[in-house]
Amino acid sequence: MCGIVGAIRQTSNAVEFLVEGLKRLEYRGYDSSGIAVDTPNGIARVRRVGRVASMEEAANEVGLSGYLGIGHTRWATHGGVTEPNAHPHVSNDLIAVVHNGIIENFESERARLQALGYAFSSQTDTEVIAHAVHYEYTHAHQGQLFAAVQAACKHFHGAYAIAVIAQDQKDELVVARMGCPLLVALGDSETFIASDVSAVIAHTRRVVFLEDGDVARLTTAGIAALVDKTGNSVERAVRVSELSLASLELGPYNHFMQKEIHEQPKAIADTAEVLIDDAFHPEIFGEKAAEVFNDIHSIKILACxxxxxxxxxxxxxxxxxxKIPCDVEIASEFRYRDVIADPKQLIVTISQSGETLDTMEALKYAHSLGQTHSLSICNVMESALPRESELVFYTRAGAEIGVASTKAFTTQLVALFGLSVTLGILKGHVDAAKQQSYLEQLRQLPGSIQHALNLEPQIVLWAQQFAKKSDALFLGRGIHYPVALEGALKLKExxxxxxxxxxxxxxxxxPLALVDENMPVVVIAPHDKLLDKVKANMQEVSARGGELFVFADLDSNFTESEGVHVIRTPRHVGDLSPILHTIPVQLLSYHAALARGTDVDKPRNLAKSVTVE
Known part of the structure; x- marks a missing residue:
């Protein structure tokens, strides 16, 4: 949620980068945006409710220009969607701040600062940061922005990524991070900051990922000073991003969601490649994986x-x-209950961004209880969850811009299937013949996915009917029940x-009480051992006048009739069937959204990367 950008440049206008960077971060979700630039006449600020384009137009109208600036896309938490609540926030025309996250003690901080004479013009928790930095900058640390930010951060409880500029310090930008993503990007006589690498990739690939508690002073030459949470000077590695700029562009597609649905054969093939090439060797998950896997007797999965x-x-x-017991918990619930810790249990966290705050905090909670064995399955290199985990598997989905996850989900499933087989081999439950069978299933999967994508014209016709409805029911049994859950979520989103x-x-x-002629019922009905049970459940729907939309396999024995519509995916692909059957429910939601005229890539009230509770 929210996006931060910032730049300190030697000769180029920072505003150009700020606007471009915010547009690249629009996928994260937001309801207002703004930029602040240090100009010869002081800090100039433009904020607007709505899309970045509106803010860009306003900035162009006033001719906003400068070499040092910060920008932000806000997803409302404290206070409504209004221009006064939009970032950046400014204190006494001297300090400007942008902030992602939540300051949990903002009410007590607000009272403290009001007692010091500060007046507040917004309802946000962020404004306390601006005033706290201003107080430190003008009192205990006069003219020293880096020290003032360090001192101010000691007052804050919660999660934050912040960027600060001062009107009278035109050659520095100060940033701090605690719990929310923030990176520094190093250019040629220019330095950038952003919430993720997509905002900077057009300018430089050299990035430094800040860690929790870091505070950094930036100049056009790069990182001039960096301290960790203890206040000690540290260095962070400079990494070269492999993100492709082309992956951030729409190309021939109308929406990123459409593009990402159709990228799944390649994303799945790329993710499966490492599993196939190494034949499910434990080291795929990390150097210590064999040792860790042999030491565990159960698994707990935490995700949102x-x-x-x-x-x-x-x-x-x-x-x-x-044959390993497995529990699955919603991360935001796990961290707030009394947990019976088991040091022999592997904690598996799953996150597209690797920055999901609830999942991150749940992992930290598990670690605090003595559960040290952990594995992160993630799509973003060097993000927070992998750094906190003992083991890691990176999916190879590539950049996913659409808020509604598609290829990130199916590549996560590939990774989790690989984990299951790897553990099965280590525990002696998968013999050589079965191992080869699983490898062949993975090799065949991208082709089967492409066949499922070829069903799109038929699904478009269904979607036109769904677009007229106000409710829908999704049904599945066994391993396909989560596919029904995912289908319902996509339609809602x-x-x-x-x-x-x-x-x-x-x-x-x-649920049968809801079924009538106005309630479309989607059924995930592959040709597996539960097919006859599913058919009996479908009869219950038909008997009450419900209209059935069935996703079946080529070898399922279904006959279309009045009130029963059938689309057949490729032949049943065995254990990997849930991945295959995810494709048609994604397409159904996408085309129903098109028919309804909603904003497919940026659905209302939602954000791509959830970095607040």
Whole structure:
């Protein structure tokens, strides 16, 4: 949620980068935006509610220009969506601040600063940062912005990434991080900051990832000073980003979600490649993986949203293939309950961004209880969760811009399937013949995914019917129940149609009361051992006048009839069937959203990277 950019340049206008960078961060979700630039006449600021384009137009109208500046896209938490609540926030025309995260003690800080004579013009928690820095800058640390920011940060409890400029310090930009992502990008006589690398990749690939507690002073020459949470000077490694600029462009597609759905054959092939080439060798997950895997007897998966559904799918694989007990918990719930810790349990965290705050805090909580064995499955190199974890597996989905996750989800499933087989081999439950069978399934999967994408014209016709509805029900059984959950979530996210998912066997325990001719019922019905059970559940729907939309396999014995519509995916692909059946529910949601005219890539009220509670 929210996005930060900043620049200190020697000869070029910072405003150009700030606007461009904020546009590249729009996918993170926001409702207002703004920039502040240090000009010869002082700090000039432009803020607007709505899209970055509106703010850009306003900045152009006033001819905003300068070599030093900061920018922000805000997703409202404290205070409504108004221009006074938009960032940057300014204190006494001297200090300007942008901030991601939440200052949990902002009320007591607000009272402290009001007692010191500061007046507040917004409802946000961020404004306390601006005033706190101003107080330190004009009192205990006169004219020393770097020291003032360090001192101010000692007052804050919570999560934050902040960037600060001072009107009378035109050659420095100060940043700090605690719990929210922030990086420094090193150019040629110019230095940038951003919430993620997509904002800077057009200018430089040399990046430094700040760690929790870091405070840095930046100049056009790079990082002039950097201290950690103890106040000691440190150095952080300079890394070269491999992110492709082309992956951030739409190309021939109308939306990023459409592009990312169609990129899945390649994303899955790229992610599966390392599993196939190394034949499920434990070191795929880290140098210590074999030692760790041999030391554990159970698994707990912690994740949120779509990643949580990936974990629910993995539970079936881990228990059937590796014969290892597995629990799956929503990360935001796990961290607030009394947990019975087990040092022999592997904590697996799943996150596209690697910065999901609830998942990160849940992992830290598990570590505090003595559960040291941890594995992160993530799509972003060097993000927070991998750095906090003992082991890591990076999916190779590439940049995912659309808020509704598609290729990140299916590549997570590939990674989790690989984990299940790897553990099964180590634990002696997967023999050589079975191992070869699993390898062949992975090799065939990208082709099967492409076949599923070829069903798009048929799914478009279904979507036109769904676009007229206000509710929908998704059903699945066994390992395909999480696919139903994911299908319902996608429909909710981008069409705003209310949708629920249930295990099909639960119909008669309540949901059947909702079924009538106005309630479309989507059924995930592959040709597996539960097919006959699913067919019986479908009869319950038909008997009550419900209209069925069935995603089946080529070898499933279904006949279309009045009120029963069937689309057949490729032949049943065995254990990997949940990945294949995810494709049509993604396409259904996408095309229903198009028919309803919603903002596919930036659905209302949602953000891509959830870095606040």
């Amino acid at each position: 949203g779509t990643s949580f559904y990936a974990g629910l799918t993995a539970k079936y694989w881990l228990e059937s293939i590796a 981008i069409t705003y149609i209310h949708a629920e998912a249930y295990p099909a066997g639960e119909l008669k325990h309540g």
